[in-house]
Amino acid sequence: MEPDQDTSLAATVDPPPGWRSRPAAHHLMRWESGLAVVVVAIGILGVSTSPQFLTGGNMFNLGLQSGEIAIMALPMTLIIISGEIDLSVASIMGMSSALLGYLWNEHWSMLVIFVVIIAVGAAAGAINGLLITRLGLPSLAVTIGTLGLYRGVANIILGPNTISNFPTAYTNVGVNGVISPDLSFSAAVFIVLAVIFGVVLHFTPAGRSIYAMGASPEAATFAGIRVKRIKTMLFIVSGVICAVAGALLTFRLSTAVNSNGLGLELDVVAVVLLGGVSIFGGKGTIVGVVLGVLAFAGIQNALLLTSFNQEAASIPVGGLLLVSVFVPNMAALTARLRAALARRGRAAPSAIGSGHD
Amino acid sequence: MSTILAPPREPSGAPADVGSRRLTERVFRVRESGIIAVLALFVLVTALIQPRFVSSSNIQFILVNTAVYALVALGETMVILTRNVDLSVQSVLALSAYLSAGLFGHAHGIPIPVVFLVGLGIGLAFGMANGLMVALGRVPSLVVTLATLYIIQGIDILVVGGNEVVASSLPAGFVAIPNVTILGIPWLAIAVAAVIGAGAYYLRSYRSGRELYAIGSNPEGAQLAGIPVAKRVFTSFTLCGGIAGIGGVLWAAQYQTINTSAGGTNFSLIVIASVVVGGVAIFGGSGSAVGAAIGALLLGTINVALDVLGISDFWDQAIAGFLLLLAITLDRGISVRLAAALRKRSVRDGT
Numbered sequence: 001m002e003p004d005q006d007t008s009l010a011a012t013v014d015p016p017p018g019w020r021s022r023p024a025a026h027h028l029m030r031w032e033s034g035l036a037v038v039v040v041a042i043g044i045l046g047v048s049t050s051p052q053f054l055t056g057g058n059m060f061n062l063g064l065q066s067g068e069i070a071i072m073a074l075p076m077t078l079i080i081i082s083g084e085i086d087l088s089v090a091s092i093m094g095m096s097s098a099l100l101g102y103l104w105n106e107h108w109s110m111l112v113i114f115v116v117i118i119a120v121g122a123a124a125g126a127i128n129g130l131l132i133t134r135l136g137l138p139s140l141a142v143t144i145g146t147l148g149l150y151r152g153v154a155n156i157i158l159g160p161n162t163i164s165n166f167p168t169a170y171t172n173v174g175v176n177g178v179i180s181p182d183l184s185f186s187a188a189v190f191i192v193l194a195v196i197f198g199v200v201l202h203f204t205p206a207g208r209s210i211y212a213m214g215a216s217p218e219a220a221t222f223a224g225i226r227v228k229r230i231k232t233m234l235f236i237v238s239g240v241i242c243a244v245a246g247a248l249l250t251f252r253l254s255t256a257v258n259s260n261g262l263g264l265e266l267d268v269v270a271v272v273l274l275g276g277v278s279i280f281g282g283k284g285t286i287v288g289v290v291l292g293v294l295a296f297a298g299i300q301n302a303l304l305l306t307s308f309n310q311e312a313a314s315i316p317v318g319g320l321l322l323v324s325v326f327v328p329n330m331a332a333l334t335a336r337l338r339a340a341l342a343r344r345g346r347a348a349p350s351a352i353g354s355g356h357d
Numbered sequence: 358m359s360t361i362l363a364p365p366r367e368p369s370g371a372p373a374d375v376g377s378r379r380l381t382e383r384v385f386r387v388r389e390s391g392i393i394a395v396l397a398l399f400v401l402v403t404a405l406i407q408p409r410f411v412s413s414s415n416i417q418f419i420l421v422n423t424a425v426y427a428l429v430a431l432g433e434t435m436v437i438l439t440r441n442v443d444l445s446v447q448s449v450l451a452l453s454a455y456l457s458a459g460l461f462g463h464a465h466g467i468p469i470p471v472v473f474l475v476g477l478g479i480g481l482a483f484g485m486a487n488g489l490m491v492a493l494g495r496v497p498s499l500v501v502t503l504a505t506l507y508i509i510q511g512i513d514i515l516v517v518g519g520n521e522v523v524a525s526s527l528p529a530g531f532v533a534i535p536n537v538t539i540l541g542i543p544w545l546a547i548a549v550a551a552v553i554g555a556g557a558y559y560l561r562s563y564r565s566g567r568e569l570y571a572i573g574s575n576p577e578g579a580q581l582a583g584i585p586v587a588k589r590v591f592t593s594f595t596l597c598g599g600i601a602g603i604g605g606v607l608w609a610a611q612y613q614t615i616n617t618s619a620g621g622t623n624f625s626l627i628v629i630a631s632v633v634v635g636g637v638a639i640f641g642g643s644g645s646a647v648g649a650a651i652g653a654l655l656l657g658t659i660n661v662a663l664d665v666l667g668i669s670d671f672w673d674q675a676i677a678g679f680l681l682l683l684a685i686t687l688d689r690g691i692s693v694r695l696a697a698a699l700r701k702r703s704v705r706d707g708t
Binding site for chain 1: 442444490493494495496497499500501503504505506507508510511512514515518617622623626629630633639640669670671672673674675676677678679681682685686689
């Protein structure tokens with residue numbers, strides 16, 4: 001998909017000398033191929049530490065453990081590429097889970113409950129999107145606010161109660177696979193959604209416009225892209241997907257409590273950034289995010305099979321996140337360091353003058 | 358809000374009018390005035406319904422519970438002013454709480470100030486690591502501090518393991534820190550207020566403090582104006598880390614049982630919310646340390662007020678979230694109108 005863009009550009013615009021040697025897409029692909037190597041390395045490490053790593057049962061667990069985070073990472077990818085961020089995802093998930101539990105306890109039919117939680121997820125996303133696009137408020141601040149608000153709604157709906165009398169037909173999503181017994185339901189949902197999001201982002205005008213508004217909102221507006229409308233749509237889609245993820249989580253745990261999914265928002269952001277999506281918007285691919293999901297889930301799962309404390313999986317995940325942000329900047333970084341060193345060597349006497357305040 | 362627009366509409370020239378205009382302007386230019394009004398209204402309404410709310414023991418309770426949040430909000434303010442953010446304060450606080458309070462068990466009779474210095478040192482070290490990466494690497498602070506949040510959290514989990522610091526291992530003098538009062542005011546609140554006051558004075562009146570605002574308003578411009586941007590950003594992250602380290606020691610004194618969950622799941626985001634509620638712009642360049650502290654105080658007050666009013670605890674997070682949205686919406690409205698009013702006046706005055 002990316003090379004397509006290159007050739008079409010190259011055909012219409014005569015590139016200056018040296019331009020084709022490093023087009024932007026190659027920089028992106030470099031991180032993603034590097035990430036693929038990391039994923040393979042994690043796989044090899046997993047197999048060498050535990051013969052169970054590549055067994056079907058373990059693959060099922062791997063998909064199950066990280067399924068909801070992976071699903072929420074897909075709309076987050078589009079939102080971050082468009083230049084915004086949504087920190088309220090885990091709270092929308094918790095609100096959906098609490099509502100599901102509450103309504104089930106009130107003997108509503110499951111079909112109606114699904115419709116209600118999806119509508120509430122859409123409304124939650126719409127509130128985010130409208131505050132951000134229509135009032136021009138920064139998404140970081142707005143979604144920290146709605147993170148509290150939606151989690152608070154979950155608290156109000158469910159209070160201290162725990163609902164766990166869901167029928168086995170639904171809680172089986174955490175036990176049985178779909179198609180193959182090794183494929184968890186949430187992993188299957190992720191695969192289907194990843195294909196849909198990938199097609200929308202990389203092969204449709206809407207997807208192109210998401211990149212355009214992330215790279216420059218003004219330029220996108222002047223190019224006739226309905227920046228506000230598309231961004232609002234992205235937040236609504238995110239709300240709906242998070243509501244679905246909330247239902248999956250509730251059935252997997254066969255428990256609805258107000259703290260379901262607490263704190264997952266940063267995991268979702270981490271997975272997306274790990275996939276090489278730029279926090280400043282305009283750059284990133286779904287393929288990268290899928291690899292980011294695999295790396296994230298693989299590290300946690302590999303550690304689970306060893307004697308290493310599994311909760312400390314955050315150390316390699318954090319380390320990989322640092323690598324992801326430093327590697328693409330490496331060339332600029334070393335150049336700057338060299339320049340700084342040279343300057344210091346040349347202008348040593350003037351250092352006395354710079355010691356103000 | 359229409360009063361902001363009112364003065365410029367009146368005929369200019371009358372000296373009395375100029376005086377009143379300056380006063381209105383000054384009131385509205387103080388970004389904290391809105392939040393102070395909300396806090397006052399909240400306290401007033403709650404006190405009218407339930408007089409017990411303004412009893413001295415309840416006020417002491419609110420002040421002590423807010424102290425750590427307000428303190429860490431000072432560090433976070435310094436970082437956010439420079440158009441950066443530090444998500445790692447939560448894990449720095451948790452690790453510092455465990456390691457510093459753990460010293461009482463490992464080295465019997467260790468002086469309390471030494472424990473505070475250790476907490477400070479731990480915080481400064483992580484703050485410097487964040488600052489180095491953000492300032493020298495010129496990579497987005499959101500990503501760097503998200504990564505260090507994870508890494509420090511992991512270190513904390515490995516260090517703590519299945520252990521915890523228990524209250525019985527802490528000396529009486531340390532545990533008493535949140536309870537000591539001077540003239541009925543908790544000593545802890547006075548100390549934290551003094552630190553915030555010093556921080557606010559530094560940000561307002563020192564050249565290097567003002568430069569943090571310049572960096573946040575326009576990083577490229579600040580660089581071109583000769584401000585040592587990298588140095589200032591590094592310093593703000595270092596101070597923020599150090600303050601979070603101290604916050605960890607205070608957390609230990611307050612809660613006494615310390616395991617990996619010190620600080621809670623969303624401590625960093627609550628601190629950032631306090632800062633933003635207090636009128637500090639999330640993209641830097643404006644706001645004050647005092648505002649951030651009042652933001653923390655407001656969120657802490659809501660928490661207690663709901664309790665006193667007999668409203669279930671389960672409401673406070675929703676109300677805090679709603680208030681944050683209200684604060685940023687109002688702030689946006691005020692700044693847009695103020696800018697328009699000032700522009701109108703400068704056009705009319707021909708300046």
